[in-house]
Amino acid sequence: AQTVTQSQPEMSVQEAETVTLSCTYDTSESNYYLFWYKQPPSRQMILVIRQEAYKQQNATENRFSVNFQKAAKSFSLKISDSQLGDTAMYFCAFLRGGATNKLIFGTGTLLAVQP
Amino acid sequence: EPEVTQTPSHQVTQMGQEVILRCVPISNHLYFYWYRQILGQKVEFLVSFYNNEISEKSEIFDDQFSVERPDGSNFTLKIRSTKLEDSAMYFCASSGRIDRLQYFGPGTRLLVL
Numbered sequence: 001a002q003t004v005t006q007s008q009p010e011m012s013v014q015e016a017e018t019v020t021l022s023c024t025y026d027t028s029e030s031n032y033y034l035f036w037y038k039q040p041p042s043r044q045m046i047l048v049i050r051q052e053a054y055k056q057q058n059a060t061e062n063r064f065s066v067n068f069q070k071a072a073k074s075f076s077l078k079i080s081d082s083q084l085g086d087t088a089m090y091f092c093a094f095l096r097g098g099a100t101n102k103l104i105f106g107t108g109t110l111l112a113v114q115p
Numbered sequence: 116e117p118e119v120t121q122t123p124s125h126q127v128t129q130m131g132q133e134v135i136l137r138c139v140p141i142s143n144h145l146y147f148y149w150y151r152q153i154l155g156q157k158v159e160f161l162v163s164f165y166n167n168e169i170s171e172k173s174e175i176f177d178d179q180f181s182v183e184r185p186d187g188s189n190f191t192l193k194i195r196s197t198k199l200e201d202s203a204m205y206f207c208a209s210s211g212r213i214d215r216l217q218y219f220g221p222g223t224r225l226l227v228l
Contacts, residue, residue, distance in 0.1 A: 045219035050216060102160045
C-alpha cells in the first residue's frame with residue numbers, strides 16, 4: 001500500500017525568506033503523480049503544484065518549486081519569497097497511475113509566515 | 116475560472132438523522148469524489164464516481180453512506196443515520212477525463228450532536 005509521510009508537523013519562516021517542506025512516499029509503482037495542496041484557515045483545499053513521476057524536470061509554479069528525487073522517493077516543496085498569505089497547512093498527496101483516482105494524503109505541515 | 120461548489124457550508128444535525136451534502140462539480144468533468152477531514156487529521160478518501168456508478172470506495176464508506184448524481188449537475192453524499200464520529204469537513208472534488216488533477220470544493224463542515 002502507498003503511504004505519504006510528512007515529518008515536519010509545524011514550520012515557521014520569516015516573510016521574504018525561503019522555506020522547504022519535506023515529503024516522502026512509499027510505493028512500488030513506477031507510474032504515479034505527486035501533488036502539494038495548500039489549506040489556509042478557511043480550510044479550502046487549493047492545488048499548489050503537481051509532478052508526474054515520468055518527468056525528470058522539477059515542476060515550478062511562480063514562487064513554488066519542487067525537488068523530486070524519484071530514487072529516494074522524496075518530494076519536497078520550496079517556497080521562495082514567503083508571503084503572509086502563504087500561512088496555511090500544506091499537504092503532500094500521491095496518486096497512483098492507472099484506473100484509480102484515490103488521492104493519498106500525508107498528515108500535513110502547518111507553515112506560519114512571520115512578519 | 117470554473118470551480119467546484121458545495122452546499123451547505125455548515126450543517127449541524129442530531130445523531131441518527133440523515134444528512135445530504137451537495138456538490139456541483141466543474142461542468143465538463145467526468146470523475147467525482149468525496150473526501151473527509153476530521154478536525155486536526157489528514158484528508159481521507161471516501162469514494163469516487165464515474166459514469167453513474169461508484170468506481171472505488173474506502174473502508175470508511177460503509178452502508179451508511181451513498182452517493183448519487185440526480186441530474187446533470189449535482190453530486191450528492193448522503194449519510195443515512197449520522198454518528199458523532201461523522202463530524203468532519205467533507206470535500207467534494209472533480210477531475211477531467213485526461214487530466215488527473217482533482218479540484219476541490221470549499222467543503223461542508225458537518226457537526227453531529
